[in-house]
Amino acid sequence: MRKFNQYYPGDIKITPDSMAGIIGQPVVNNIWYIDPQTGDDTNNSGTSPDDAFDTLSAANSAATDLNYDVIVMAPTGTGGTADASAVTISKSYLTLVGATAPTNVSQRSRILFSTAATSPGLTISGNGNRFLNVQLASFVDSNILVTVSGD
Numbered sequence: 001m002r003k004f005n006q007y008y009p010g011d012i013k014i015t016p017d018s019m020a021g022i023i024g025q026p027v028v029n030n031i032w033y034i035d036p037q038t039g040d041d042t043n044n045s046g047t048s049p050d051d052a053f054d055t056l057s058a059a060n061s062a063a064t065d066l067n068y069d070v071i072v073m074a075p076t077g078t079g080g081t082a083d084a085s086a087v088t089i090s091k092s093y094l095t096l097v098g099a100t101a102p103t104n105v106s107q108r109s110r111i112l113f114s115t116a117a118t119s120p121g122l123t124i125s126g127n128g129n130r131f132l133n134v135q136l137a138s139f140v141d142s143n144i145l146v147t148v149s150g151d
Contacts, residue, residue, distance in 0.1 A: 019070055023095055023132060030069040032059040036081045049074055056096075056111055057087050065091040065126070073109045073134060074099040080110025080135070083121070087111075092126040092150070098133035110135040113145070120144040127151040 016028040032046045032053065033039075039046075039054035046053040046062050052074070053059045063069040073081070073096065098109025111134065113121030121138055127150045138145055 016070075019072075019097075023070070023097060023130075025068060025070075025095065027068050028070050028095075029067045030062075030064060032062050032069065032071045034059050034071060034073045034081060035076055036073075037076045055081050055083050055087075057083060057085070060087060060089055060091065060094070063091055063094055066093055068093050068095075070094075071096045072099050073097065073111075075109065080112045080137070083111060084114055086113075086119075086121055086123065088123040088125060089129060090125045091129075093128045094126060095130040095132065096134055098135070100133065109133055110137055113138040114140070120147040123147045123149070125149045 016031060019031055020026065020028040033049050033051070034046075034054070034056060035049065035052035036054060039052040041054045041058035044051045044053055046059055049072075053062070056071070056073075059071045063071065069091075071094065100109045111122065122136060122145065124146065129150065136145055
């Protein structure tokens with residue numbers, strides 16, 4: 001295992017039981033990881049910090065609908081994801097957790113939509129989804145960043 005975040009005191013392995021307690025959820029099934037600096041959507045399974053996906057799109061595709069899955073965004077560097085295309089979260093009861101220090105300015109658990117063509121950048125059509133310690137951003141002229149149609 002690696003120390004993937006400077007804010008944690010040592011090597012960590014987050015289990016579904018410990019994650020449920022951390023986020024205040026009764027149950028957690030699968031945990032998926034995103035690391036925008038070292039992740040790989042093609043060759044990685046997303047099941048550990050060392051084998052993380054690169055984008056939210058890949059982690060969302062791997063998650064199971066109605067399963068209380070969690071996506072942990074744990075960047076090893078200072079950047080966020082750079083999703084070049086729109087992302088639709090159609091799955092229900094999915095939680096996205098940013099595993100960085102909670103700061104008000106420039107936190108790095110960021111989902112960045114990098115082109116103006118991605119409007120809206122994120123569509124949430126699933127029900128019961130949660131986003132904890134994550135920043136959504138677009139640094140281009142985008143009319144709509146997020147659309148929510150689920151509950």
